[in-house]
Amino acid sequence: DPVQKVTIVGRGQAGGVTWFRPDEDRILMSRKKMLATLAMALGGRAAEELIFDDITSGASNDIEQVTRMARAMVTRLGMSAEMGTLVYGQKEELIFLGREISEQRDYSDAVAEQIDREVRKIVEEAYKQAKNLVKKYRKQLELVAQKLLEVESINREEFEKLFPPPNGKKSGTPQLA
Template sequence: DPLQKVTIVPRGGAGGYVWRVSDKDRVLINRSYFLDNIAVALGGRVAEELVFKEISSGASSDIQQLTSTARAMVTKYGMSPSMGPLQFGQQDEMVFLGRDLAEQRDYSEEVAEQIDDEVKQIVDNAYKRVRELLQNNLDKLHAVAKALLERETLNHDEFEEIFQAV
């Protein structure tokens, strides 16, 4: 999905955020789209590690989102090559008394470990992909960071202009 805005202005508990809006109505979401969204969610964490050689709690919301996406790929959408087109866990969509959606576990501890391993592999592969992309484009990362420190917010066109100029 195209970037609409990126900002370092804190809002809603976030130290900044990237706003993307889909240019399509999505009814069906394919595996590569999920993997790309996981990669985008890892961008801030990986950039922080590359630039500051340290990580913080700043990406916690992104990590929660990407973990949930990777787990849904494996347990809900049958998108795990090693586990096959199966769904794991019965979703109880009867929300009551302030409780969130509940999952009824209908699989063994061994399968739970396989699910965890598959989720970790999806995230690890995305992490490697993002790290390589950012390492190969550190000059662009620094140029965007400098512009954000000066202006605090960049819209799509401003971001593209900076990104293409480097």
């Protein structure tokens, strides 16, 4: 999805934010697109590690979202060859608790370990992809970082001047999938 805005101005617990918006409505998301989304979300952490040779707590929310999405891929969406096309865990709405949704585990400890391994495998695959993209586009990343240090926020057009869309497309970001 194309970048709409990037800022280094902190908001809430975030030290900076990148907003994305698809050019068209999306109802379904393929496994490849989900992996690309995971890699994109891990881009900040990958950049910290590769450029500063250290990591911070700045990516904690991204890591939470990535873990949640990878777990859904494995337990709810049938996107793990190892786990098959099954749903693991029953979701229940507890109306008397203010519509709180809880999940009941209906599988063994061995299956739970398999799920954890598959989630880890998906996240590690996405992180590897993120690191490869940071290496490939490091020059553009540094241009964007320099501009953000000067002006704090840039919009889509300013971003695309520094980081041209791939393959001559009118807009977008580096192809992840």
